[in-house]
Amino acid sequence: MKTISLFASLVLEFLFPEGCRICGSMLISGESSFYGLCHSCRDGFAVETASRCEKCGKPLISESCFCLSCRAILETKDESKTQMSYDRLISLFPYTGKWKKLLKAFKFGKSIPLGRFLSERLLEALVLLKADEGEKPVLVPVPPRPGKIRKTGWDQVESLAVLLKKNREAPPVLRCLKRLKSETQKKLNRKRRQENLRGxxxxxxxxxxICVLFDDVITTGSTMDACAKALKDSGAEKVYGICLFYD
Ligand SMILES: [Zn+2]
Ligand SMILES: [Zn+2]
Structure with a gap:
């Protein structure tokens, strides 16, 4: 099946060349055309297996167990800050430089090939997460803000959900979360984000x-937290999260 897809991608790239979405070089193999990335750019986006913060899942530099910002949150007495309903999280890439370029090319180019590449990285995150505790986990996309798809015709997380659903190596995908209208999160701080999303x-x-939430970018974790809380309130025993980029 994949051989046919690789060949079809190569033919498509030959007829309508787009090149590597990051460095612009010509794509001359089926694999490169399938992912929209040349071999060396793909290598540059390999997932690090370094030890990670047990709460937010970012790679650790010199700390052990928790990164400095999660440690501060876990030690605070302010309850509004300690609320993190998910059990564990893995986030893969920093939202800077080439990684930021990768997400933007996927998002603004509505690129299916980059979506394939990124959805496979999510599956690698799932392996690092070790969420398989007897029961098979189910993947749950973080829902878009209401009206987003109607307005832009597209949502990057939904696009990843579609691709994961097609991938036979991926666990089942269940769209069981719904989001009501709230203020845009972008300009709000952690506390305001949490209040904004509550309920x-x-x-x-x-x-x-066992649910594994997935999202493209994590900033304060408030959205993941609200989604995890909703799942746990409705009967989930464990809720994990996997995320492509951390900001
Ligand atoms: Zn490249
Ligand atoms: Zn952390």
Whole structure:
């Protein structure tokens, strides 16, 4: 199956050349055309297996168990800050430089090939997460803000969900969260983000025991937290998160 897809991608790239979405070099193999990235750019986006913060999942530099910002949150007495309903999180790449360029090329180019590449990195994050505790985990996309798809015709997380659903190596994908209208999160701080989202995310239908939320970028973790809380309130026992970029 994949051989056909690789060949079809190569033919498509030959007819309508787009080149590597990062460095612009010509794509001359099926694999490179399939992912929209040349071999060396793909190598540059390899997932680091370094030890990670047990809470936010960012790679650790010299700390052990928790990164400095999570340690500060876990030690604070201010309850609004300690709320993190998810059990564990893995986030893969810093949202800077070439990684930022990669997400922007995927998002603004609505690029299916880059979506394939990124959805496979999410599956690598899933392996690092070790969420498989007897029961098979189910993947749950973080829902877009209401009206986003209607307005832009596209949502990058939904696009990853579609690609993961097609991938036979991926666990099942269940769109069981719904988000109600709230203020745009971008300009708000952590506390305001949490308040803004409280009660604005709902779970519907039968909720699996082990859920793994996935998202493109994590900033304060408030969205992940609200989604995890909604899943746990509806019966999930464990909620993990995987995320491509951390800001
Ligand atoms: Zn390249
Ligand atoms: Zn952390």
């Amino acid at each position: 604005r995310v709902f779970a519907k239908g039968n909720i699996p025991k």
